[in-house]
Structures are given as structure tokens and as C-alpha cells.
Amino acid sequence: MKKSIKKVGVGILTGIMALSAFAFGGCDTTSVSDGYEKVKDTVTDFFAGEESGAMEYDGTVLTAGETYDFGASPKMAFMSTATLLSDEVSETEEDSFFASSVKVKATVTPSDANQHVIWSVAFVNPSSAWATGKTVTDYVTVTTETEGSTTATVKCIKPFGEQIKLICTSEENANISDYITLDFIQSVKSVSLSFGDLPINLGGQTDVTWEVNPNGVGIGGAANLTYETYKDYTIPSSYTSAIDLISPSYHNGGYADPWSVLEWTDTTSVISGLKISSTYVANDATLGDTDYFYKVFYDIKSLVFDSSFLTTTQLYTESWTNAKVYLYTFEPSEIIEYFSNITDGALYSVRVQLTSGVAGKAGGDAVRRSSLINVTGFTNNPLVKSVTLGDGSGVLF
Amino acid sequence: MSKKIASLITIVLSLTLVGILVFIVYGLFKTDFNGFGLEHKGKEILTNTANVVLTEGDVITLKYYYGDMGDIKVYMKPVEVAEDFEFTIDGEVKSWNTDIVKSNTVDHSKLLEFYIDNVANTVTVKGSVKQGLKAVFEAEKVSWAGFLPVEDMFYIMIESGDTTITLSSRIYAQTEKISIGNEDITF
Numbered sequence: 196m197k198k199s200i201k202k203v204g205v206g207i208l209t210g211i212m213a214l215s216a217f218a219f220g221g222c223d224t225t226s227v228s229d230g231y232e233k234v235k236d237t238v239t240d241f242f243a244g245e246e247s248g249a250m251e252y253d254g255t256v257l258t259a260g261e262t263y264d265f266g267a268s269p270k271m272a273f274m275s276t277a278t279l280l281s282d283e284v285s286e287t288e289e290d291s292f293f294a295s296s297v298k299v300k301a302t303v304t305p306s307d308a309n310q311h312v313i314w315s316v317a318f319v320n321p322s323s324a325w326a327t328g329k330t331v332t333d334y335v336t337v338t339t340e341t342e343g344s345t346t347a348t349v350k351c352i353k354p355f356g357e358q359i360k361l362i363c364t365s366e367e368n369a370n371i372s373d374y375i376t377l378d379f380i381q382s383v384k385s386v387s388l389s390f391g392d393l394p395i396n397l398g399g400q401t402d403v404t405w406e407v408n409p410n411g412v413g414i415g416g417a418a419n420l421t422y423e424t425y426k427d428y429t430i431p432s433s434y435t436s437a438i439d440l441i442s443p444s445y446h447n448g449g450y451a452d453p454w455s456v457l458e459w460t461d462t463t464s465v466i467s468g469l470k471i472s473s474t475y476v477a478n479d480a481t482l483g484d485t486d487y488f489y490k491v492f493y494d495i496k497s498l499v500f501d502s503s504f505l506t507t508t509q510l511y512t513e514s515w516t517n518a519k520v521y522l523y524t525f526e527p528s529e530i531i532e533y534f535s536n537i538t539d540g541a542l543y544s545v546r547v548q549l550t551s552g553v554a555g556k557a558g559g560d561a562v563r564r565s566s567l568i569n570v571t572g573f574t575n576n577p578l579v580k581s582v583t584l585g586d587g588s589g590v591l592f
Numbered sequence: 593m594s595k596k597i598a599s600l601i602t603i604v605l606s607l608t609l610v611g612i613l614v615f616i617v618y619g620l621f622k623t624d625f626n627g628f629g630l631e632h633k634g635k636e637i638l639t640n641t642a643n644v645v646l647t648e649g650d651v652i653t654l655k656y657y658y659g660d661m662g663d664i665k666v667y668m669k670p671v672e673v674a675e676d677f678e679f680t681i682d683g684e685v686k687s688w689n690t691d692i693v694k695s696n697t698v699d700h701s702k703l704l705e706f707y708i709d710n711v712a713n714t715v716t717v718k719g720s721v722k723q724g725l726k727a728v729f730e731a732e733k734v735s736w737a738g739f740l741p742v743e744d745m746f747y748i749m750i751e752s753g754d755t756t757i758t759l760s761s762r763i764y765a766q767t768e769k770i771s772i773g774n775e776d777i778t779f
Contacts, residue, residue: 245661270609299774308723309647310739335779353779361777367647367769373770430778557779 208259282301295348297557301363305344311343311366319358319376325427326357335359335377351557355379356427382554383562387589388438388547390498391416395545402540402571407499407530410577413501422549432553434562439563440492440543498545500570505530527575540570627739628656628752628765630759637757642744644761648723652715652759654752664683667749668704668717674743679736681729692728707763715750717755722767740764 303310314337318326334355339347345368356379364372388395393415395401406413418438498504506523522530546565554560630637631653632644633715646652654664685776693700705735706727709716719727725734 297774297777298773299777301770301772303767304764304769304771305720305722306736306738307720307740307765308767309645310742311645349777361772363772365770365772367645367764368767371767371770373772375772375774376776378776380778382779524652553778555778557777 197226212317217292270554273542296348299347299349299361300374300410301345301347303365309365309367310328310345312345313343314339314347315362315364316349316377317360317362319360321357323357325355329357331359335361337361349377351377353378354427355380355570356428356429363403369584379427380430380549380551380554380556381424381432383434383549384425385425386422386547386549386562386564387420388564388566389419393498395566397547397566400567400569401545402569403500403542404572404574405505405534405570406576407505407527407528407534407573408577409502411501411574412578413499413504413574414574415497415499415501417497418495420547430553432551434549434551437494437548437550438496439546439548439570440495441546492543531573531575534570534573535570542568544568622736627755628654628757630757631655636752640758642758643742646717646749646763647762648717648720648763648766650717652717652750654713654715656752658682660663663752664713665751666704666708666710666712667747667751668708669700669747669749670703671742671745671747673745675741677736677741677745679725679734681725681731682706682733686729688741698728703746706748715748717763719746719763721763722765724763725769 301312303312316331316333316335316337318329320326321331325523334353335351337347337349337350345363348361349361359377360374361377362372362374388397391414393401393403403414420436420438422434422436424432424434502523506521522533544565544567546563548561548563550561606650617774622665632646632650636655637644670688672689676690679688680686686692703724706724707718709718723741724770725731738764744762744763745761746761748761750757750759
């Protein structure tokens with residue numbers, strides 16, 4: 196009897212399970228009612244361009260060629276009278292061309308057609324020696340903010356050696372599409388710069404001391420610039436280079452106050468309210484009046500931090516009466532006073548610019564790297580040019 | 593004796609459970625599965641469905657799974673959109689919500705007449721929104737700035753026997769061309 200009941204029970208339970216399976220598993224109402232497959236997109240940030248604007252200080256629009264009084268603020272300010280262009284895109288290794296992306300837009304006609312599209316990328320010649328075995332999305336990605344959007348962002352994430360097609364296909368009709376080609380210009384991978392035995396820390400800060408003795412040998416020397424390019428590209432390119440000294444405030448990413456640079460502890464009344472300004476003006480005919488960052492020296496070939504550079508930069512102090520006294524006219528002991536208590540030694544930014552011979556590169560035709568020159572103090576090492584033994588001198592052993 | 597009663601109770605409870613399950617399953621079929629279904633671009637539609645994207649020329653096929661086909665009837669009505677859609681009919685600005693959905697003067701049956709061709713177990717979408725508006729207003733020229741709302745603008749109700757499947761849908765013209773506005777890109 197027990198067995199019979201068990202059998203009945205098992206049979207009933209089996210029946211219940213079967214019915215349950217049919218009821219809840221047989222009808223996949225979600226997949227049926229959904230009707231259409233979803234395409235997943237990854238949303239990424241668009242490349243943000245740099246801002247530009249007129250130079251102002253304390254509400255006053257600054258004019259090139261003029262010298263301004265910024266009050267009795269205990270700051271050293273290096274002032275340039277040249278204004279030059281910046282459509283700057285990147286200054287450091289980290290912000291290289293890989294950060295750049297391009298926004299593309301497709302138009303679907305007629306206007307009452309389904310505006311949903313599918314973006315994709317593919318090698319133009321997938322069987323080429325370079326492309327064989329490679330996955331195109333390892334090199335270029337295309338993303339949209341919303342599913343099916345006609346606006347997409349194309350981003351290069353790695354150099355590529357085979358042309359890539361960016362394809363836009365109608366979601367409604369896979370036979371209707373358009374494409375453009377993507378190329379990779381032979382690009383700069385790394386840049387190295389030194390002045391004599393002074394290596395420049397591109398992408399960071401370079402600390403220097405200033406030789407204040409007229410007979411001393413300052414740190415620095417002739418410029419030695421080298422760069423390496425990526426081995427993969429679809430368009431070869433050569434580069435021309437320029438090394439500039441620019442406003443340090445630009446280095447820090449701002450435009451509003453190019454002057455507030457170098458500060459030191461206000462220890463005596465002698466230096467209270469002093470300013471230091473560079474009156475040297477670089478002549479760069481290739482750049483126009485609408486340029487908004489300050490380039491102090493254009494395409495320098497060498498850089499030595501000694502008394503001659505003090506002269507070249509025409510650094511001067513300004514007293515309460517606005518009288519200017521140039522630092523190169525001072526005795527070393529006086530100069531030392533100014534370089535003894537520096538708390539913020541930002542001087543200029545050394546900027547390397549490598550300009551491609553091929554125009555039209557996304558994110559700009561130039562690669563720029565810069566380093567903030569930071570004056571940490573001074574040296575006072577008069578060079579001993581000769582030693583003369585006078586008459587009657589002798590050497591005892 | 594008590595064992596017999598226990599067994600009896602077990603059987604009664606089991607049968608009750610089976611009955612409940614049968615009721616649920618029957619209920620599912622009764623409310624959601626109408627004995628017929630639709631097929632659009634290879635996808636089966638068995639229940640009321642929203643976001644059905646239709647293009648002029650699309651064919652929806654009726655499929656019967658059991659029972660008689662019965663009379664097939666198709667109804668259609670425009671649906672209000674969240675952000676009203678303005679268009680120009682022969683120079684006069686009108687809006688979808690006011691002049692189509694809520695209008696007492698526009699004959700909605702003209703929409704059905706224009707859009708749907710119900711022949712031999714198939715429902716064919718005959719035209720686009722622009723063409724439909726032309727037909728409804730008997731206009732020469734219909735235009736608008738931008739694009740159609742990206743949401744359902746119509747209910748299409750397909751009735752067979754005593755059951756109905758409603759498609760909340762949007763209707764598009766056939767895509768003629770896609771062009772990427774940008775020139776070739778160099779990185």
C-alpha cells in the first residue's frame with residue numbers, strides 16, 4: 196500500500212513538474228515580445244578642445260608690447276610682450292595623440308526613414324600582410340552615446356599600418372551604408388631634450404640653479420633634441436622641430452594670469468614689491484595677433500643659466516616708484532639676495548614642438564611636449580681662468 | 593485507517609495543486625496567447641507588443657496555431673507622442689497630438705486605409721508617415737524640420753475571432769541613402 200501511495204505521489208509530483216516546466220519555461224514571453232535585438236554600445240567621453248581667450252589681469256585687457264604694474268605683490272613675474280597662438284592639444288606624454296578622437300555624423304535620407312544606424316570598423320584590406328591576424332578594434336573604436344545614433348566618436352587607440360574603413364549601415368536595411376577611410380600618420384612616440392648636461396624632464400618639472408657670478412659657468416648648453424616615431428603607419432611623415440620658452444602659466448593650463456609666476460619670501464624692505472620682467476620679444480612672423488599664449492623666446496638653440504641669460508632675459512626689479520633696475524647690472528651679492536628665498540621658482544616652460552609634414556592630422560599636426568623650468572636657487576662659482584706664480588715663488592718638497 | 597486518510601488527503605491536495613497550475617496555464621493562454629500569432633521580419637509576435645519598428649513595404653503574416661482562423665480585422669489609431677511633433681501641410685503648421693490624435697475632424701480610418709493592406713493572412717504597411725499625412729489631409733506637400741519622434745506613433749490592432757494582438761508601433765519610410773558627413777580621417 197505504501198509503495199502504491201509513493202508511486203501515486205511520485206507520479207503527481209512528476210506531473211506537476213512537467214506542467215510547471217511547460218507553463219513557465221515553454222513560453223518565453225520576454226524574447227517574443229521584445230521583437231528586436233539590442234545593440235550594446237559603450238559610451239565614452241568626447242575629446243574636449245582647449246579654450247582660448249583674451250589676456251586679462253584684474254579686469255584689464257593686456258596689450259602686447261606694454262608693461263603693467265601689478266601692485267606691490269611680493270611676486271617675481273616674468274613678463275613677455277609677445278602673444279602667440281595656441282590651439283594646443285597636449286603637453287605631456289600621457290596626453291598624446293591617443294587622447295584625440297573625432298566625432299562623425301551620418302545623415303539618413305529621407306527624413307521620415309528610420310534614423311537608427313550601426314557603426315563599425317574594418318580593415319580596408321584584411322588580407323594584407325600587416326592586417327592578417329589582427330583585430331581592427333584593437334586599433335580603432337567607434338562608439339555612440341545612444342543606441343543607433345547617427346553621431347559617433349571614432350578613437351584611435353593604437354598606431355595601425357593598414358587603412359581602416361569606418362562604416363555606417365542602416366539598421367533597417369543592411370544594404371544601405373556609407374564609409375570613410377581612416378589613416379594613421381607616422382607619429383612621434385617619444386621625445387628627448389637636453390641642454391648640454393642638463394636633461395629636460397618633458398612632461399614634468401626641471402629644477403635648475405642659476406649661476407650668478409659673471410665669471411661662472413652656468414648649468415645648460417646646446418640643445419640636443421631627439422625623437423622616435425611609431426613603426427606602424429599608413430602615411431609616412433617627417434617632422435620639423437622648434438624649442439620655445441613660453442609663459443609658465445600656460446604650462447599650467449591657464450590663460451588668465453600669465454604673470455604670476457615666481458614668488459619668494461619677502462624678507463627685507465629692499466625687495467618688497469619687486470617684480471622681475473623679461474623685456475625680450477621673440478619675433479615669430481608665422482604666428483598672428485590672435486594668438487593667446489605667451490612665447491618668450493622662439494626656437495632657441497641653447498640655454499645656459501648664467502649671467503648672459505640674465506642679460507638676455509633682461510630681468511629687472513621694480514621699486515615702489517616703478518623704477519626699473521636690471522638684475523644684470525647688479526653685483527653677484529645683490530643678485531644672490533633675490534635668489535636666496537625662492538618659494539615658487541617657476542620661470543618659463545621649455546616647449547618642444549614637432550610639426551608633421553603631413554597636414555590634417557586629427558588633434559593637430561604638431562606634437563608638443565613641455566617642461567616647467569623651476570629655479571631652485573643659485574650657484575656662485577667664479578671660474579679660475581689662470582694661476583700665475585710670481586717672482587721668487589718656489590715649491591718646497 | 594489513519595494511513596488511508598493521510599493518503600487520501602495527499603491525493604486531494606495534489607489534485608488541487610494540479611488544478612491551480614492548470615488554471616494558471618490556461619489563464620496564460622487565455623490572456624496572452626490567442627491561438628494565433630504574427631510574424632514580422634522572421635520574429636514571432638504572440639502577445640501585445642510595443643516598440644514595433646515597421647517600414648513601408650513590411651509584411652506582417654498571421655500564423656494560426658490551433659482552432660479556426662475566424663474573421664480577420666485590422667484596426668489602427670494614432671497615438672499621442674511625449675513631445676509633440678510639428679509638421680507643415682501645404683504651408684500650414686500642424687501638430688501630431690492636436691491635429692491628428694485629438695482631432696475630431698480628421699478621419700482616422702483614412703490612416704488605416706492608407707497604411708494597411710490586409711490580404712490573405714498578411715498585413716502590409718503601405719506607406720510612410722509623410723505619405724499618410726498627405727493622404728489624410730489630401731495635401732500636396734508635407735514637410736517638417738528634423739526627424740520623426742523616436743517613439744510609437746500608432747496602435748495597430750489585429751483581431752481574429754475573439755482575440756486581438758495590438759502592436760504599438762512606429763512607421764518609417766524606406767531608407768534611401770546614408771552619407772557620412774566627415775571627410776576621411778587621419779590620426
